[in-house]
Amino acid sequence: MALSHIFSWTFIYDFIRGPMVWISFIIFFCGVVFQVLRFMYLLKEQPVQKLEPGPGNIIHSQTVSHVKVDRVKTGWFKKGWFKKGPDKKDWMLWVKLSIAGVNPFMTIVTTIFHVLLIGVPVFVLGHNILLDNAFGVSMVSLPENVSDFLTGIVIFCTLIFLFRRLFLDRVKIITSYADYFFLSLAAAPFVTGYLAYHQVFSNYKLLISLHMLSGELMLMAVPFTKFMHMIYMIIVRFNVAGEYSFGNATKNW
Amino acid sequence: MFRKKNTAGVNSNEIRAILDEKKAKMKLSLKACAHCSLCAESCFLFMGHNKDPKYMPSYKFLNSVGVLYKKKGNVDKLDLGEMRDLVWERCVLCTRCYCPIGIDIPDMLALARRICRSQGVYPQYDRE
Numbered sequence A: 001m002a003l004s005h006i007f008s009w010t011f012i013y014d015f016i017r018g019p020m021v022w023i024s025f026i027i028f029f030c031g032v033v034f035q036v037l038r039f040m041y042l043l044k045e046q047p048v049q050k051l052e053p054g055p056g057n058i059i060h061s062q063t064v065s066h067v068k069v070d071r072v073k074t075g076w077f078k079k080g081w082f083k084k085g086p087d088k089k090d091w092m093l094w095v096k097l098s099i100a101g102v103n104p105f106m107t108i109v110t111t112i113f114h115v116l117l118i119g120v121p122v123f124v125l126g127h128n129i130l131l132d133n134a135f136g137v138s139m140v141s142l143p144e145n146v147s148d149f150l151t152g153i154v155i156f157c158t159l160i161f162l163f164r165r166l167f168l169d170r171v172k173i174i175t176s177y178a179d180y181f182f183l184s185l186a187a188a189p190f191v192t193g194y195l196a197y198h199q200v201f202s203n204y205k206l207l208i209s210l211h212m213l214s215g216e217l218m219l220m221a222v223p224f225t226k227f228m229h230m231i232y233m234i235i236v237r238f239n240v241a242g243e244y245s246f247g248n249a250t251k252n253w
Numbered sequence B: 001m002f003r004k005k006n007t008a009g010v011n012s013n014e015i016r017a018i019l020d021e022k023k024a025k026m027k028l029s030l031k032a033c034a035h036c037s038l039c040a041e042s043c044f045l046f047m048g049h050n051k052d053p054k055y056m057p058s059y060k061f062l063n064s065v066g067v068l069y070k071k072k073g074n075v076d077k078l079d080l081g082e083m084r085d086l087v088w089e090r091c092v093l094c095t096r097c098y099c100p101i102g103i104d105i106p107d108m109l110a111l112a113r114r115i116c117r118s119q120g121v122y123p124q125y126d127r128e
Ligand code: SF4
Pocket: B032, B033, B034, B035, B036, B037, B038, B039, B040, B057, B058, B098, B099, B100, B101, B102, B103, B105
């Protein structure tokens, strides 16, 4: 194969939409499996007193049993008739002190962003047609105008993130160039997809190539870069014991 | 900022050895931190200091353990002095900070304290 052929436009285009897709998916899945296994190896079983999330439960836990004993001793209601669980006021305080309560705006923005970041590509019609062509199976698809709208929201959310990085002192102070790079990388597939769908530029082929390329780069980056907070969050939350863990987390590291 | 390092009295091999003990957790935590600043309000010192970003849990751990790791322990007494202010004077290790991603920030700050201590850098209680 001549060098001029390898650098030719059609070759690159065919590579990006052909083998590169498989390569990136394989790297993504193998990377995720590798990181998950690594996490599981690092986390050691360490049975600890699990505090239920939510307010008030600490009174009933063994670690503060002396409090319980004192309480029981103080009255005729020791049979537990009046054992008081957390009431509505406690829960309200608990929510108010949580990140959702302290920072409701960012909680909403980041939740929407992350759900759509994963959801939209899966349910976009164009992707499902490709999936159908390749395997004869496909997911349910969103109507095109809906996925178009949701893509717009993803882009809007990244702009909010960007403005925070640029103008909010508390974010600026911990921002590095890498953060801008990864934010752009996360936004790139959506921006290029949006532009390609609306045929804003006449060069559709270039846009769709950039769309595929950025999507592939992003997939490959997930297990090995800053994007790994996706894996980190799930593994740590479900395994490392703590008052904010989910389920029966009993490990430590 | 570049300034000439005076690494006298700092044993970077020792620092590296301590870092290595927690290497995996530290590396993963530094990498996973999205630099989002959502942990800020969970620190009462941040709230109590007019929301000064220098009191953010993530700022403290990125600029202590993060720097030690990035520089592979090649720091001098001045760097360690700055870290002392971060991990002792701007943090009481109350372990109440909360990261939505699940990063164990107090553990990282404790690691930074341990490294400072190993190099003879302690909190100064006689200072204003
Ligand atoms: S420590 Fe957690 S909450 Fe704080 S900036 Fe890093 S990822 Fe965000």
